[in-house]
Amino acid sequence: MRTLSPSSNRLLRNPLVDLMVGPHGIDRYLELIRPTLTVHDARARVVDVSRQTPRSVTLTIDPNRAFTGFRAGQFVKVGVEIDGRRYTRTYSPTISEHNTELLELTITVREGGIVGSWLREHARPGLLLHLSEAAGDFLMPERRPGHVALISGGSGVTPTIAMLRTLMSEGHRGRIDFVHYGRTPEDFLYRDQVEAIAGRHPNVVPQFIATRTEGRRFDVDTVPASAHALVCGPPALIDAVRGVFPDATAETFTPPTLDVSGAAAAGTLRFLASAVSAPIAAGTLLEQAEAAGLSPEYGCRMGICHGCTCTKTAGTVKNVLTGVISDEEDEEIQICISVPVTDVALNI
Amino acid sequence: MPITYGNLTPEDVQRLGEELDAIRHRVVSELGQEDVDYIRNIIRTQRGLEVAGRAMLEFGWLPPLWLGGTAALSVAKILDNMEIGHNVMHGQYDWTRDPALDSKAFEWDTACPADQWRHSHNFMHHTYTNILDMDRDIGYGILRMSEEQRWTPYFLGNILWATLLMLLFEYGVALHDLESDQVLTGKKRLDLTMLRQIGAKVGRQALKDYVIFPVLAGPGAPFTLAGNATANIVRNIWTFSIIFCGHFPDGVQEFTPEEAANETRGEWYLRQMLGSANITGNRLFHIMSGNLSFQIEHHLFPDIPARRYASISAEVREICERYGLPYNTGPLHRQLGSVFKKIARLSLPWVGNAPLNRRWSAQTPAAPTQPSAGTVEVEAEPELIAA
Numbered sequence: 055m056r057t058l059s060p061s062s063n064r065l066l067r068n069p070l071v072d073l074m075v076g077p078h079g080i081d082r083y084l085e086l087i088r089p090t091l092t093v094h095d096a097r098a099r100v101v102d103v104s105r106q107t108p109r110s111v112t113l114t115i116d117p118n119r120a121f122t123g124f125r126a127g128q129f130v131k132v133g134v135e136i137d138g139r140r141y142t143r144t145y146s147p148t149i150s151e152h153n154t155e156l157l158e159l160t161i162t163v164r165e166g167g168i169v170g171s172w173l174r175e176h177a178r179p180g181l182l183l184h185l186s187e188a189a190g191d192f193l194m195p196e197r198r199p200g201h202v203a204l205i206s207g208g209s210g211v212t213p214t215i216a217m218l219r220t221l222m223s224e225g226h227r228g229r230i231d232f233v234h235y236g237r238t239p240e241d242f243l244y245r246d247q248v249e250a251i252a253g254r255h256p257n258v259v260p261q262f263i264a265t266r267t268e269g270r271r272f273d274v275d276t277v278p279a280s281a282h283a284l285v286c287g288p289p290a291l292i293d294a295v296r297g298v299f300p301d302a303t304a305e306t307f308t309p310p311t312l313d314v315s316g317a318a319a320a321g322t323l324r325f326l327a328s329a330v331s332a333p334i335a336a337g338t339l340l341e342q343a344e345a346a347g348l349s350p351e352y353g354c355r356m357g358i359c360h361g362c363t364c365t366k367t368a369g370t371v372k373n374v375l376t377g378v379i380s381d382e383e384d385e386e387i388q389i390c391i392s393v394p395v396t397d398v399a400l401n402i
Numbered sequence: 403m404p405i406t407y408g409n410l411t412p413e414d415v416q417r418l419g420e421e422l423d424a425i426r427h428r429v430v431s432e433l434g435q436e437d438v439d440y441i442r443n444i445i446r447t448q449r450g451l452e453v454a455g456r457a458m459l460e461f462g463w464l465p466p467l468w469l470g471g472t473a474a475l476s477v478a479k480i481l482d483n484m485e486i487g488h489n490v491m492h493g494q495y496d497w498t499r500d501p502a503l504d505s506k507a508f509e510w511d512t513a514c515p516a517d518q519w520r521h522s523h524n525f526m527h528h529t530y531t532n533i534l535d536m537d538r539d540i541g542y543g544i545l546r547m548s549e550e551q552r553w554t555p556y557f558l559g560n561i562l563w564a565t566l567l568m569l570l571f572e573y574g575v576a577l578h579d580l581e582s583d584q585v586l587t588g589k590k591r592l593d594l595t596m597l598r599q600i601g602a603k604v605g606r607q608a609l610k611d612y613v614i615f616p617v618l619a620g621p622g623a624p625f626t627l628a629g630n631a632t633a634n635i636v637r638n639i640w641t642f643s644i645i646f647c648g649h650f651p652d653g654v655q656e657f658t659p660e661e662a663a664n665e666t667r668g669e670w671y672l673r674q675m676l677g678s679a680n681i682t683g684n685r686l687f688h689i690m691s692g693n694l695s696f697q698i699e700h701h702l703f704p705d706i707p708a709r710r711y712a713s714i715s716a717e718v719r720e721i722c723e724r725y726g727l728p729y730n731t732g733p734l735h736r737q738l739g740s741v742f743k744k745i746a747r748l749s750l751p752w753v754g755n756a757p758l759n760r761r762w763s764a765q766t767p768a769a770p771t772q773p774s775a776g777t778v779e780v781e782a783e784p785e786l787i788a789a
Contacts, residue, residue, distance in 0.1 A: 073610055077509035077516075082502060083453065086446055095501075133499075138438035140499040353525030356667075358704055360493035360505050361525045376430055386496050386504060 063119060066093050089182050096121040096185040098157065103177045107241055110209075111174040112148075112160045115183060124188030126151045126216040127284070127305075131384070132159065133184030134169060140184065141169045142383050146212040147188075148244070150219040160243060162209040192286060192305035194220070199282035200228035205272065205295055205302075207235040207287025211243045213305065214286055218258070222251060231277045232260045235291060239264050274298050321397040326367065328402060339371065339389035343402060350389065350402045357391035364389060369398030405661050405669045407676060408726050412666075418725055419668025425717055426703055429710055430497075437707045438498050444485050444689070452478035452511075455633070456615060462625030475633035477690075480640055482511040484692025485708065491520055493705040512637075513576040515603040518596060522579035528704050532649060532656045532677030539649065540656065542567065542574055543583035545745065548656050549754025560749035564742070571638035576600050640690070644681070647737040648697040650744060651679045653730050674701035675722065680715070680731035687734075688712060698729065 065071065066080050075083055081092040090097045098121065102114035124130060129144040147157045163170035194202070194217055202221065204214035211234050218232055232252075236242045242262045252258040263270050272294040277283065283302035285295040292304045321334045325348055332346040340362055343350050353361025357375050363386050370381040371392040379395060380387075389400065406415060451474045458471030487510030489495075495503035509516045522538065530536035534550055541547035545564055546557040567574045580597060584590035611630040616623040655676040662673060681687075681695040688695050696711035699718055706714075722729040732740075747753050 070614070073606060074614055076606055076610060077511060078449075082445075083449055086449055135438075135498075135500075138433070138435040138498055142499070353521070354529040356529075356670075358528055359520075359524040360496065360705060361520065363493065363496065363506055376427060382499065385499060386506065388493075 063093055090116075090118040092118060092120055094120055096187070098183045098185055099179075100177055100181040100183065101156065101179055103179065105174065106160070106243055109163045109241065110160055110243060111163070111170070111177055112158060113173070113177055113183075115157050115159060116155075117157055117185060121185050122187060123154055124151060124157075125193055126220040127192040127194065127213040127286075128188040128190040129213070130157075130159075130188050131186035134173065134181070136168065136172050141172075142184075143169050144383070146190075146216060148212045148215040148219070150223040151216065152220065152223045160209070160212055160215075162243075190305070192284070192303065194284065194303075195282070198224070198226060198228075201230075201278070201281045202226075202228065203231040203233065203277040203281035203283040203299075205231075205233045205277070205283060205285040205287070205291070207291040208237075208241075209243070210286035210288075210291075210305070210307065212286075214284065215244050215247075217284065218248065218251065222255065222258075226257075228257060229278075229281075230258045231281055232258060233263070233272070233276060234261070235263050235265050235272075235287065237264065237266050239267075272298065321394065323394060324397070324399040325402050326399055334394050334397075337393070338374070339387075339392045339394060339398065339400065342394075343389065343400070348402060352390055355390045357388055360388060362388055362390045365401040367399045367401055370395040371398060405657060405665060405673050405676075407672060410672075410725060414725060415668040415672055416666065417668075418721065419666065419671050421721055422671050422702055422718075423667070425714060426706065429703070429706055429714065433497055433707065437709065438495070438500070438503075440709050441486070441490070441495060441503065441707070444481060448478050448481040448486060451475070451481070459615070459626045459629040460619045461622065462619065462629045463622040468625055468629055472629040472632050472636075475629065476636035479511055479633055479637040480690055483637060483641055484644070484694065485689055486510075486692075487512070487516075488523075488692050488694070489708045491516060492524060494707045496705070511607070513572040513600075513604045513607055514578070515576070515599045518579035518599065519575070524704070528701065530662070531674055531701060532654070533659055533662050533673075534656055536659055536662075538578065538581065539645075542578060543581065544574075546748040547650055547744065549748070550656065551748070551754075553748075553751045553754070557749050560745050561742070564745045568639055568642040569635060571642040572634065573604070576604060643734070643738055644691045644694050646741045647681050647734065648678060648694055650741045651730060651732070651737045652740040652744070653728060654679050671702060672727075674698070675718075675727060675729075677701070678730070679737060680729075681734050681737050682731055683734065685712075698731075 066084070071080060079094065081094050084091040084093065085095075090099055096117060098115040098117040100113050101116050104112045106112055124147055127146065129146045131142050131144050133140045133142045143161075145159045145161060148160050149156070149158045161170050161173050163174050192213055198221065202217075204217050206214040214232070214234075218230060221230060232248055234242065234244075239262070242264075245262050248258070248260045252260050261276070272291065277298075281299070283295055283299035284304075285292055285302050286305045289306050292306050295302050296304065322331055323334055323339070323342055323346070324331050325343060325346065328348050330346050330348060332342065335342055335345065337345070340350060340352055340355065350364065351361055353359035355362075366385050366387045368383060370379060371387055372379045372395050373388070373392055375391045381396075404412070406412075410418075455471045455473070455475030455478055458467040458474065462468040462471060487508065490503055490508045491505050491510070493505035496505050501507060505520070527537055527539045532540065534540065534548060541551065544567065546553065546560055577600065580593060580600065581590050585592045611634065612627055615630060616627040619626040657673055657677070665673065675698055678697040678701045680698050681691065683691070683695055693708035693711050694700060696708070696715055699711035699714050700708065702718065703714070719729050721727075
């Protein structure tokens, strides 16, 4: 999307303009004209919605100028507002990294997942999404290997599709093995697209394997040994690939598990800014941080003043005043009235 | 001695706390799209008025544009400080997880740095509401607002100081967390980091209102400057008036650190109710006052979106009636009149301050849980005046 010319973009980032629109900043005014007109906040509009499988939704989105691009395999944090609350999830764009105009995201609906099921049901062209900068180091080598194996399980297909499409747009001549594991053939994502590419490019060798019906696991015969392997999927798949390709580039994801049965959960608290970890003990997160030798900011210690509010980057916590359990990424929480439910990472 | 009222037993106070907690839980569970839509609508109105006001004031040499521009900018600054800034910084919209409504990140269009406000107001004032020597909002360290405060000849100027504070309120608020009164009397060291933060914020605000926008108006600069200054002063007078009506009208109670020591949640709620006063008015008035006209509800539930206070107030009133508690409310002119009467009365040396009645020593206790040794024994309860 080209919302502003480069010169007006520069002008809007000028320090003098910043003083004039202070203290709120230029984006808080521009967004009132059009939400995607912002120059600092990366945002996107959904322009197309399709549903490849019964448990997924694919969005084509149009990012604004503030979005600075990505490399194949990286992820972007995507925020969507549902009933007044912003939910943020990480997704890997599934297009070539050389395609800067439109992005594509494929979102798998998980059991009980709020964002996936909401998007599958409600995503329409025009929906506003909030984006972060791209991050992540699941990347192909800058000097592309001659023979590449892209291996994925479930929704792990999203970064490998981006890699395949990037290689195709670069005119890659070497062999590309594309191996994908899904529960049933119904769950195969991007099968039509990959087979269409393979039809045009004989160097692309696709394999789609249904784990429930075929039971065929990754082994020495799946991909020739000359490949540079990249794998994204559940830990069991990574282990299987590493058994054959010890140097494989790998990224795993584990769906969050919720344990609200016990009083104090077993697990680890990580205080990121202080580089301190501690096993979960009894008490609020504030008390546990103090027990770990930290002195986070706080005020009333009773949930009134928000003086202790800090960012929880991962994990599930329970608000002891309201009983509300939340597992949002990058969520502001009051640590004086929050107890951990799972492993928790805090930015203190 | 714990805080109580009338014939309330400790069990009554506990039940009172549970009833209020129940209201809180219900309202929090109802929060959703309409609350976000409401605040975004207010923000859109505020930004629109601000842009329109500043645009008109660029042509401030035309009298209708000066008047219109100054009015629009005054309203924009009031909305920014009250219904938006004050409430967002209380964490009323943190549940939305919208970074633009994040209590920790929000900065407002006034001299006081938001970070210092979050400390002096959200923590000090809302936790230690109306506790003498702990809630620095009592007299802001420069006025005599309580009979318990020792009279000195300086307080002969109580009305003058209050008037100056009203006109320059944003700077008074900016210096508030620095505790400059304590620094001047040598009780506290000057915090240079905080002073630098205040200087930077005041500088940016002054550059914007008194240099950049006037200079852009060319020869019309004096008119633009005068309009911006007027808008700042109008905002100062308005916010001072609303805020002083929150805790200083007749009948609002103060507490000693000893009374508030080790208080229960019920007692904390009770102190908030006895220590706050409302102002009656129409919907527009409540919006312009940031719903601080529902000061009682705000002090009970400081981080619930303020637009909810009006509907909560009916229940709070009913609870007050059932427990025989005062519910202090009245129109602005009456509440403000009673505040200024108090300011005038307390400028006189023979009002309050009878040595035997002084329950509160001149030294600041370290914390409410550690009353200073040798505190003068309580002679009498303060008069309890129901509204």
